[in-house]
Amino acid sequence: MVESRGADPSKVRGEADENAARERMRTLVADIRRYDELYHGAGAPEVSDSEYDDLVRELCDLEARFPQWVDRGSPTRRVGAPVHGGLAHLVPMLSLDSLTSNDEVRDFDERVRKGLDLPDGEIDYMLEPKYDGVSANLLYEGGRLVRGLTRGDGKTGEEITRNLLCVHGIQPELGGPGRLWPERIEVRGEVILSRSRFVELRAEREAADEVPFRNARNAVAGALKRNEPDGLEAFGMDFFFWGIGDLRGFESATTYGELCQWIADLGFTVSPQLTRARGGAAILDYHDDLERRRDELDYEMDGIVAKVDDLALQRRLGRTARAPRWACAHKFAPRRAWTKMLDITVGVGRTGALTPVAVLEPVELAGVTVQRATLHNFGWLEDRDVRVDDRVEIERAGDVIPEVVRVDVDARSAGSQPFQAPQACPRCGEPVHEEGAFLYCTNIDCEAQIRQRILHLGSRRALDIDRLGEKYVDQLLEAGLLKRVEDVFALPERREALLNLERWGEQSFNNLVAGIDRAKRPQLPRFLFALGIRHVGEQVSSDLADAFGSLDTLRAATLEQLLEVDGVGPKVAESVRDFFELPATAHFFEALDRAGVVVSALEKVEADDNAGGALPLAGRIFCFTGGLETLTRDQARERVEALGAATASGMSRRVTDVVAGTGAGAKLEKAAKLGLRVITEEELTQLIEAGGKAGGDAE
Ligand code: IVH
Numbered sequence: 001m002v003e004s005r006g007a008d009p010s011k012v013r014g015e016a017d018e019n020a021a022r023e024r025m026r027t028l029v030a031d032i033r034r035y036d037e038l039y040h041g042a043g044a045p046e047v048s049d050s051e052y053d054d055l056v057r058e059l060c061d062l063e064a065r066f067p068q069w070v071d072r073g074s075p076t077r078r079v080g081a082p083v084h085g086g087l088a089h090l091v092p093m094l095s096l097d098s099l100t101s102n103d104e105v106r107d108f109d110e111r112v113r114k115g116l117d118l119p120d121g122e123i124d125y126m127l128e129p130k131y132d133g134v135s136a137n138l139l140y141e142g143g144r145l146v147r148g149l150t151r152g153d154g155k156t157g158e159e160i161t162r163n164l165l166c167v168h169g170i171q172p173e174l175g176g177p178g179r180l181w182p183e184r185i186e187v188r189g190e191v192i193l194s195r196s197r198f199v200e201l202r203a204e205r206e207a208a209d210e211v212p213f214r215n216a217r218n219a220v221a222g223a224l225k226r227n228e229p230d231g232l233e234a235f236g237m238d239f240f241f242w243g244i245g246d247l248r249g250f251e252s253a254t255t256y257g258e259l260c261q262w263i264a265d266l267g268f269t270v271s272p273q274l275t276r277a278r279g280g281a282a283i284l285d286y287h288d289d290l291e292r293r294r295d296e297l298d299y300e301m302d303g304i305v306a307k308v309d310d311l312a313l314q315r316r317l318g319r320t321a322r323a324p325r326w327a328c329a330h331k332f333a334p335r336r337a338w339t340k341m342l343d344i345t346v347g348v349g350r351t352g353a354l355t356p357v358a359v360l361e362p363v364e365l366a367g368v369t370v371q372r373a374t375l376h377n378f379g380w381l382e383d384r385d386v387r388v389d390d391r392v393e394i395e396r397a398g399d400v401i402p403e404v405v406r407v408d409v410d411a412r413s414a415g416s417q418p419f420q421a422p423q424a425c426p427r428c429g430e431p432v433h434e435e436g437a438f439l440y441c442t443n444i445d446c447e448a449q450i451r452q453r454i455l456h457l458g459s460r461r462a463l464d465i466d467r468l469g470e471k472y473v474d475q476l477l478e479a480g481l482l483k484r485v486e487d488v489f490a491l492p493e494r495r496e497a498l499l500n501l502e503r504w505g506e507q508s509f510n511n512l513v514a515g516i517d518r519a520k521r522p523q524l525p526r527f528l529f530a531l532g533i534r535h536v537g538e539q540v541s542s543d544l545a546d547a548f549g550s551l552d553t554l555r556a557a558t559l560e561q562l563l564e565v566d567g568v569g570p571k572v573a574e575s576v577r578d579f580f581e582l583p584a585t586a587h588f589f590e591a592l593d594r595a596g597v598v599v600s601a602l603e604k605v606e607a608d609d610n611a612g613g614a615l616p617l618a619g620r621i622f623c624f625t626g627g628l629e630t631l632t633r634d635q636a637r638e639r640v641e642a643l644g645a646a647t648a649s650g651m652s653r654r655v656t657d658v659v660a661g662t663g664a665g666a667k668l669e670k671a672a673k674l675g676l677r678v679i680t681e682e683e684l685t686q687l688i689e690a691g692g693k694a695g696g697d698a699e
Contacts, residue, residue: 021062022069028059030569032075033539071566086149086156089137090186090246093151095322096130096305096329102284105306108328109280112308115317115325122279124309126256127286128271130329131240132300133192134220136164139246143174143181150224154322155641163224166232167191169239175267186245187268193220194298197236199368208469214401216300222460227518241268242305255309273297276309283330291332295366303331321634334395336405337370339363341392344375344419346426350452351534352441354422354432356381358392358404365396373402378421379437387416444584451477453485453532461538462530463519467512475501484584486591492516520597524551527599534575543567544576547650550601555580564670566649615644616692623648623655625671626664628681636684643692651676659684 035052056075063070099105113119135151148164149157164170174181193201198216205212213219223235241263253259260270277286283306290304308314308326317325343359356375363370373394375381386392386404391411396402424431425441427448432439441449451473458468465488476482479501481494491498492513498504522530528541528551536544547565548554554576562573579585622640624633624647631639636659637647648655651670658671658678671678679687 018066018069021066025059025062025066025069025071028055028062029071029074030567032056032059033567034535086152086158087147088156089149089154090139090184093135093137093154093157093188093245094319094324095154096327097323098303098329098331100331105283105287105328105330106280108306109283112317112326116313123313124255124276124278125283125306126260126274126276126309127283127304127306128242128274129290129297129301130303130305130331131190131192131242132215132217132302133190133240134217134224135188135242136160136167136170136191136224136239137245138164138170138187138189139184140174140181140187141184145170145172158225160224163226163229163232164191164239166229166235167237167239168233169269171267175265180250181266182247183249185247185250187241187263187266188243188245189239189241189268191220191224191237191239192216192299193235193237195300196298201235225460227464238299239269241270254311256307256311256314257309259311287330287332294332301332303329305329335366336393336395337363337365338391338393338408339370341386341388341390341404343388344381344386346422348425348427348441348446348448348452350449350456350532352425352443352446352449353534354378354425354439354441356419358386358394360392360394363394365394365402368396370394370396370402373404375404377437378439381419382421385418387412387419389413389416444582447477450483450485454482454488456532457485457488457530458515458519462526462532463522465512465515465519467508467515472503475503484588484591486588486595489516489520489592489595489597520595521600522597523600524549527551528554531579533579535572536576540568540572543649546648546654547652549652549654551599553652564650564666618644620645620656621648621654622646622657622659623651623667623671624659624661625651625667626661628659628661630681630685636688639688640684640692643688645692 032052032055035055059074063074097108099108109123110119112123113121116123137149137151137157138145139147139149145161145165147159148161148170150160151157165172174185193216195216198213198219201219202213213222220237223232223237226232241260244259244263253262257274257276260274264270273290275286277283283304286306287304290301294301306328308317314324314326319325340361341358342361345357345359347355347357349355356378358373358375360371360373373392375386384404384407386407389412391408392404393406393408394402395405421439422432425443425446425448428441428443428446430441430443430446433442434440443449454468454473454477455470457463458465458473468488473482476491479497481491481497482488495509498509498512499506523545525538525542525545528536528544529538543565544554544562548557557576559573559577562568562576563570568576617640620640622637622645624636628636641647645657651658651667651674653674653676655671655674655676658668658676659681660668660671660678661681668678
């Protein structure tokens with residue numbers, strides 16, 4: 001019935017055909033990006049973590065073999081989520097190569113030794129846990145915290161200084177004996193929530209009917225982005241040091257171990273599990289030991305990190321575009337347990353996707369009682385033939401909701417029958433539509449979809465409106481105060497009706513109104529994400545905002561224009577077009593206009609903010625098309641960004657400078673149509689060499 005989708009890693013294995021590789025790389029980039037979107041909250045995950053890791057690995061291999069076809073926006077190069085209006089890290093925040101097998105660790109050690117011309121030597125490594133939290137970059141100048149940023153896309157992060165000051169272990173001033181401070185230091189580490197504190201907060205949240213946390217990491221991410229950090233200390237977050245960025249005026253440490261000692265003297269928490277060990281085999285021993293003890297420690301780790309101890313050797317090894325060559329993460333195997341699947345229920349998501357969910361005989365997994373697990377989608381369910389009453393193995397990779405990874409077919413009873421996918425929506429009864437591995441309820445008025453869309457609109461990563469958790473939304477739907485998503489914006493006018501409801505008082509009503517007022521001035525990328533368009537998660541929202549700049553321009557975009565945006569394939573483009581063409585969407589926007597919702601167009605703020613207006617290319621936006629000869633696109637991008645410019649992946653009116661390399665095609669035609677200024681690679685090089693001061697003014 002449903003076709004099985006997903007990747008076939010054997011497609012180009014051993015194949016010298018460049019075209020096939022290029023095609024496969026395109027498919028992998030598109031698939032991985034979509035899975036990233038789903039993972040980050042745009043819907044139900046379609047693949048398991050290990051399938052996802054395999055795809056990333058396959059893409060990395062192909063990129064190493066065919067560097068000429070590497071996509072500039074490849075997920076292997078992207079360190080994190082893009083940030084709008086963010087501030088630049090003084091030194092980029094890198095990612096880590098993530099290894100899962102012992103052989104890969106041995107290869108890493110061999111690469112390090114070869115890279116240092118020590119093929120037979122033994123390297124001293126510092127070993128520490130890989131914390132499963134949210135990274136932060138703290139800039140201290142003259143001993144005072146001047147700003148704290150999220151990691152963002154690795155180059156720029158969001159400014160969250162006030163929130164970070166509520167984290168235990170982050171001080172406004174550096175401590176330390178003799179108060180000998182470096183002139184400037186970027187202290188980096190992970191903000192985490194201990195397991196015990198997470199369990200408490202989750203219970204509190206459940207009692208208050210707020211949207212449940214997916215895991216401790218998400219809880220921390222939400223807390224760090226709170227608009228109002230008052231009282232945030234009580235959340236109970238901790239900061240663990242794992243590295244430094246820029247450092248001026250005090251550079252006496254010669255090893256990572258010494259650096260950690262010094263950082264601890266300045267008042268930060270360094271891992272109590274930090275150990276120095278010699279040789280690649282010691283990395284494996286440390287990994288196995290910590291994995292055995294992982295439940296004894298009160299915080300989540302998803303593996304260990306090994307770092308070459310000697311800082312001079314680190315410098316010699318250098319880095320790739322996304323990760324240092326002197327460090328690696330060795331992941332732990334996910335936690336698993338066997339139990340019985342009592343039933344399969346079907347949920348309806350906000351895009352109408354029907355999702356099968358396993359109801360389990362309760363089982364303990366890493367200190368949490370698990371009663372439900374995701375079965376992804378009906379294609380997945382059919383491929384694996386998971387049946388009611390089966391003995392199943394479940395896996396929890398850090399999230400509260402685990403997934404079913406294996407079935408014990410031998411333990412199946414004789415009368416067992418395959419699960420029948422529904423022909424109709426279990427909530428509204430309308431027929432379902434099949435698309436790839438998914439079944440969809442296509443009834444735009446389906447109450448279950450509306451409920452989910454409202455929950456999504458109010459969720460933290462979307463418009464972040466308090467009091468729009470499940471219990472309250474259900475109550476408001478039942479009372480008829482919410483019938484459609486847009487009714488959210490009319491709630492401030494329903495004061496009397498709301499105050500008549502149970503659990504509503506002046507205070508909670510005022511909080512709701514304040515939340516809705518804030519939500520009436522959304523930034524374009526967040527707003528697009530909040531719309532809950534199928535296949536449009538945070539990344540695509542951000543790309544669309546970048547390319548079109550304003551909601552009106554995006555609404556008027558043709559399918560062809562949508563397809564010109566990097567990372568937008570036919571599926572996404574059609575979904576966006578369909579959404580904007582729906583009569584219900586027109587009503588939605590009319591209602592938002594009436595309520596005074598104003599979506600901020602994406603100004604050229606990123607460039608201006610980053611540069612404080614002082615850099616020569618501040619305010620200019622570069623877009624590259626075609627191949628460059630004297631430098632790679634990444635280098636070109638880095639150079640113009642260092643001079644204060646921003647870069648865009650798609651061609652739009654916002655672009656001020658188009659750099660046309662060899663073989664520039666459709667994008668260049670579009671640039672000509674838009675009347676944009678086009679420069680050659682030579683002109684770009686001159687501009688860079690002149691420190692951004694030559695080349696005229698594009699405005
Ligand atoms: S070192 C250049 N050490 O994992 C060094 N990172 O996958 C890069 N992380 O961005 C990071 N624990 O957010 C390092 N002990 C640890 C870590 C750690 C957690 C996170 C960090 C980093 C990500 C890389």
